[in-house]
Amino acid sequence: MTPEATTAASVAGGGAPRVQAPVSHGAVFPTRAQYLGVVGDLRDDGFETCSDLCAVDYLTHAPGRPLPDGVGAERFEVVVNLLSLSRPRRVRVRVQVPAGDATLPSLFDLYPGVEAMEREAFDLFGIVFDGHPDLTRILLPEDWEGHPLRKDYGVGRVPVQFKGAPGPR
């Protein structure tokens, strides 16, 4: 059975499945409302562990990026990589998250292992995961302002002092 067929079958229960198969593995594109249901179905379908969760900011690459029909491109995208150990296979779940309301339900109840990963996505992208038990900054200091991996975050520069440069006068 192809990976696409499996994901389609498993998603068929909740909502209209939108399945696309990019380069190497299948990827599922649920809406935010379908997100928890789709991931829950996939877990029941044998994807025992969530190997990765990360966010992407498509601010400067928004128009024209390849998405299946019917999926409206939004600024943020959260990518969840699920792994099935029994039939070695991965599936990616890609959810569009709008910039105005950057929230998403937390997967903590399904996969407790996403705790640190969701905190990282919150820390670096400012995406709020509803239902996360301890959504605080994880890599940056608590009083840090802004979310550095966003594309519109200004990258600071430290002026470089060269050896032979004239002094500050």
Add this chain to the structure above:
Amino acid sequence: MSDPESTEDTPTESADGRQTGSGPVTDTAPASVDLFLPREDRSEPAGLVAETSEGVQEMFRRGETGHAEIRREAGGVLRIPEGSGLDGPDIDIELSEDETMIINMGPQHPSTHGVLRLMMELDGETVLRTKPVIGYLHTGMEKTAEELTYVQGSTNVTRMDYLSPLHNELVLSLAVEELLGVELPDRAQWIRMLMTELNRMSSHLMWMATNGMDLGSTSMMIYGFREREMILAFFEKTTGLRMNHNYIRPGGVAADLPDGWEDDVAVICDTIRPRTDEYDELLTGQPLFRQRTESIGRISAEEALALSLTGPILRSTGVPWDLRRSMPYLKYAEVDFDVIVGTYGDNFDRYSIRLNEIRESVRIVRQILEKMPAGDYRVQDKKVTPPPRARIDESMEALIHHFKVFTEGFKVPEGEVYVAIESPRGELGCYLVSDGSSKPYRMHIRGPSFVNLQALPLMMRGGLLADAVAVCSSVDPVMGEVDR
């Protein structure tokens, strides 16, 4: 801290029917007391008054605090396998502050293997809750990667997991090559396998050394470093550097293996294999070592899978999951090796898995010695690979290609890909998004130690503080990769 008011307050409190540890969690309890009312107008009696450096401060009794508050204050969100978080009965809110203590271990503690800080709640010497606090080594490498071309990218990622730099380079290169759609020559793949297996040995030897030191065996530390030095010397000969090699690059490797590499590698194998038996003698059979490791830091297979753990920790619970075997990359399907699994998921299992993985790596490296094919060590694609130095003098085109590759870099087709390999610590993944330019639009590294650290609260719970050091060591976190 004694409280003169507490005796007369007690009846009021019990009549209030506050839940104490059983039943549903009530987070609204503290809100019933309005701090801004004058003391005599409050419906609830106030708690104690403490002299602080900022003057007199009123505090509620411990029982007034809701579960969510305590959780935040103690900083310990326990990851319980069912994903239920920290539920009511799990916190003994009647346990007064005098009986438990919250201490910080790190970030400068030598046994935390870097700048890891552990907040621990202790009851005497027993660890109740733990929270790993990370980020002290965060240097924004994922952001940096967006500013570097694909050619420069491996210089960046090699600094993440500094004990297995070649694995970092490998995972990035595999991701870029998957997007490019290039097929590598056989020799390049075998060289990559040779180097990463040697790196796995050196990383595990380093772990044997530090773990030995954490448990008080300083001889093991010296031996581990001694053996690792042999491998690093070979790396220096091949790549020019002992660490942070930038050797495995998109399109192949930076240079062919040096002359006489077969002898060097054979000597490494012939030395390290018998020395693993010496480690057996030194540690495995020692009653003291066994007492310090057996049934310490246990974790079950279900818990490990729920917490997304990978690598030796997952295998120690008896799950035979090794990406080299289950989802083979490079030429791992063509070599013969065993996946080592444990039974109990304790520190001892993780120790023996790593020790035996050194032996398996020696086995793989010996097969690579026999099977190494002749051929090119990088793909001959002018757009991806810089031309050899000699061609630059005689060909204008070669000069242009050289200039283009090192200034602008090569363009990678639009797309996204997730590639994962088995690093010494577990699943090392790279999620790469390309917008068609010569720099990654987004590069995310799934660091195995970052995820594996989540197991600490569960493994340490109920154990002794002295064992916390051993548990932390057996998870084998590399902070460069955790914080990235």
